[in-house]
Structure formats: C-alpha cells, structure tokens
Amino acid sequence: METEMNTQDLRRMANKIRQRDLRAVFEAGAGHIGGEMSVIDILTALYFHVLRVDPANPLDPQRDRFVLSKGHTACALYVTLAEKGFIPKEEIETFLQPHSRLNGHPNRTKVPGVETNTGPLGHGLPVAVGMALSAKLDGAPWHSFVVTGDGEMQEGSNWEAIASAAHYKLDNLTLIIDHNRLQQGARLAETNNLAPFAPKLEAFGWAVQEIDGHNMDEIVAALSPEKVVAGKPGCIVAHTNKGHGISFMSDNVAWHHKVPSAEQYKQAMAELQEAAQ
C-alpha cells in the first residue's frame, strides 16, 4: 500500500476530485453535485490518509471498511476510487450511461472498493455497526467508517444503530456526519432540525468531535487513531458547505441535484482551477 499523503497533497487531490466530479455531472447531465462538493474533502482524507485498503486486493479480510451512506453522492466516491486505483480513471466517463457499472448509487457487486449498496437513506450506519461487531468478534484491528448526510440523520434506523453501537462499545467504528445544513428541499433547520448533533450523540454514549469539514488538517487530526476513546464509538460532526468550492453553489439549496449550464460549468471549473494554484 502507498504511503499516506500529507495535508497539502490531500488538498491538491481533493481539488482534482472536485474538478473531475464537476465534469462528470456536467457530462452525464445528472448527479448530486451539492452533496458531492461537501463530502469530497472527507473522502479524500479517508482514502489517501486513513483507510487501510488496497486496490490490488479489494476484498482483503483485514481491510478497513468504508460506507458512503449518503449513496446519492456516488459520483464523488467513484472519482475517489478511480484516483485510488480501484477502477480505471477513464471509466468515470461512463457515469450513468446505459449498462455502466457506475450507477447513480454505488453497487458493491459491480464496483470494487464499494462495501455495501446504499441509496435509501439510513442504511449505512446499521451495516457499519455489523462490520464493527464482526471485527470485535475476531479481535481484528480493522476499523469501520461511515459517512452520513445531516438530513439523513432524520431516519430512525440511524438512531437504532447509534444506540446499538454504544451498547456494544464499538470503539472501532467512526461515524462522520456531513453537516452541510441543507437537505434536498430546504434547510435542515426548516425541516426537522436535529442540530446540534454533538449533544445527542454524546447522550447516547458516543465520543464526539466537531470540526471544519473542509479543513484538511482538522479532518486528518480528527480521524487519527489517537482520537479513539476506548469503549466508545466515535462521531465526527463535520461542518461543511453544500456545493463547497464553487461560489454560486455554496450553501445554496438549489444545488442538491441541479446540473450546471455550459456557462455555469465554465465558471465553476475556472474557480476550482484557480483554487488549485
């Protein structure tokens, strides 16, 4: 396995993934670009600094597990998996095309590196609890990570799993909430406001950190094994912006799954390229 990237390289990689994701959504004419821009820094830190996964052996029993529970941001995962070497980079061009294995939501039976098929919200965390239990039963050192959206936390299944994870003292499980404050149709605060998340998770017995989910140093530090609290599952509330990195999309509810026009695409790409300098 390759060496971990430093945070400067991680920022470069995240920018590269943002650009490729933007292009893929523009060319496919569909995607969930807002939530993809909000989660890409987290995905980049996981795949290029944290996860012990090997594209040459994607089913290694001792690999770390990662579950993208907010499966609608699959394109960001595909681009990340391609950069990591799980799938060919040129395959991103097939995103959403007929018979492409790059569906609108990830499929583990087709795409190496995907652990479970997500899409319906509130599924990833219970599955990750099962993964973490499996590692505990074996006394194995691998760790399970799951990313949910903040709106997704409205699903009751998450709170079943939060209670179970604490009961089983799953300190080998980390939940990262992509807290971009926006759900499909409106702001979280206007819909079913679960914020603040930290006291709720703490009340269930989790060890909670709050970070700027676009600050690579903070992301990397929060994911450090040193931050694991023995006997407690870990939660990172990552404060993010939907559409982060693209001025007219950022924190704008309209960009949940809107597709940029040619002119908007040009502007968005120019902004990302400028940020890469």
Added chain:
Amino acid sequence: MNAPTAKETLHDCRDAFTETLESMAAENNDIVAVCNDSVGSSKLTGFRDRFPDRLINVGIAEQTLVGVGAGLANGGKIPFVCGAACFLTGRSLEQIKADVAYSDTNVKLVGISSGMAYGNLGPTHHSTEDFAWIRAIPNVAVVAPCDNVETAAAVAFAAEFRGPIFLRLSRVGVPQLLPDGHTFELGKANLLRDGSDVTIIANGTLTHRAMKAAEILAAGGIETRVLNMASVRPIDEEAIIAAAKETGAIVTCEEHTIFGGLGSAVAEVVTENAPVLMKRLGVPGIFPPTGSANFLLDEFGMSPDGIATTASDLIKRKS
C-alpha cells in the same frame, strides 16, 4: 375437527432450527445469531448459553437487525438473523432489499412464528404476506419447511449456501413427514404421495394437512399427488409442469395470502407451460378474525376435509 390429532407426536420446528444451529456453530466459529429481543421466542437461549459472544441482540430495532446482519456478513460471518416473521419482513423490507439482496450479502433471514402462528394476537402479528414480498425481490431464496426434519435440513443447507436465503418457520406443531436423514435441495419439490387425479401442492404447516386430505380422497377412490414445495423460490417448475400434465388439476395450500405466495408462484408456472384448472387455498385477502392458527386454517377451508372437498370439486370441473 380436522386439526392434528392428539395421537400424533407434534414438533415445534423452532427446536429443530436451534438444535441444528447450535451443532453447526460448535463446528464453525463464523456462525452467529442476531435477534431483536427475541432470544426466547426464537429459542436462542441455548445458543446464548453456549456462544454468548456470538448472539447479538440489537433490541427492538428491526432495521438495525437486518443491517447489522449484512455488516456481519461483510466481515466474513454467517449471520442467522432471527425475528418474528411479521416484523423481520415487514419492518425491515427495505434492508432486506438493499443490504441483503441487492448487496448480495451472505445473510440467513429466519422468520420465526410465520403465517398465523400468533393466532389470536391478531393480524398485526400474522406474517401472511412474506412469500409475496420477498419473492418479488431478486436474489433471495424463499424456503418454508414442512416439518422438523426438513427444518433441520434447510438450516444446514442455509449455512453452506453462499447467498441470501429466507427461512420461514412456524411454532405450530406439525408431525414428522420426511424420513430421518432427509437432505434439503433448493428448488426441488418432494413427492410425498403419487396419484393421477389431482395434485395438492403445499408447504410449511399445510403439508401434513394436504397428506390427510389425500387419505380422505383415497377413501373415495380419488388418487392424489402431494408435492411438498418448501422452496417457493426457486420453484420446481419441472414438478409443477409434470403435475399439471399428469393430473390435470392442482390445489395449492399455504399459510399465506392467496395473492403472491405459493399458489401464485405455481399458477405462474402452470399458465405459462401447461394450463389446467387450479384452486388456491390460503388467507383469502382479508384480515383474519380472532382464533388460533389451526382454527383459522380450518376456517379458511384448509382442514383436511376442506382441502379434500376443494380437490374433488376441482376434479368435477375438469373437461
């Protein structure tokens, strides 16, 4: 009164399930049980005592129950995910679809006290839609054993089988029908009795009733073929087509709604291959009144006499 007679030794198939599971778990550390506060009703107390770490009780949380099963399978375990069939299937159907079937995880779903086993607890606790629901989802085998022997064989099969499977078990006592040492074959019917006038196809708690109906019919000179069709999916098309061609009339019996279950699965094969008269016996599309499972089966025309009458009426309609 056509329910099983007092002379018969009746078996609670949950015992065969847990005895088999425990003996396999003693040989294979990867076998784990997952339940939803159903340690007692799933008869897992013995498993818990022998393998305390390998019984995961998520509490009353069925979505997490199935999701955790899928995660355990991802980690290389062979999870037997147990719960009252009504909650296991109804409450977590999307988890069964996405986390188990579509994700192709090696999860064994064990629906306990299926059908109307909870009798007078009422329709909230009946599981008479599960064949239809799960049969409509790709990539899950659906199996309803007819007795203790077939239950043990199906559980042993499930542990070896690579992929999702739904075992539909009852708590209602049934007599042993299959010989000791019987081996379960997915997608294969068991010919329990041969005949050429009519075929009765049944599974689960209805197979022994079908056998008794065949005896009643035989007394009247009617030769009945009885097929035990534990495997609802995949289904034994060959046996169904042969039954249609060779007996010309088919009655199906199931502890399930007549919409979408065993009868529907048989009818799909019959209509596309060898159309003959059929009658589907089951829950007739209503929420059942108060009563025990055996009372309700009788009530819905599935006493041995009721099944025999349906069969002889069907024979009269043969052209």
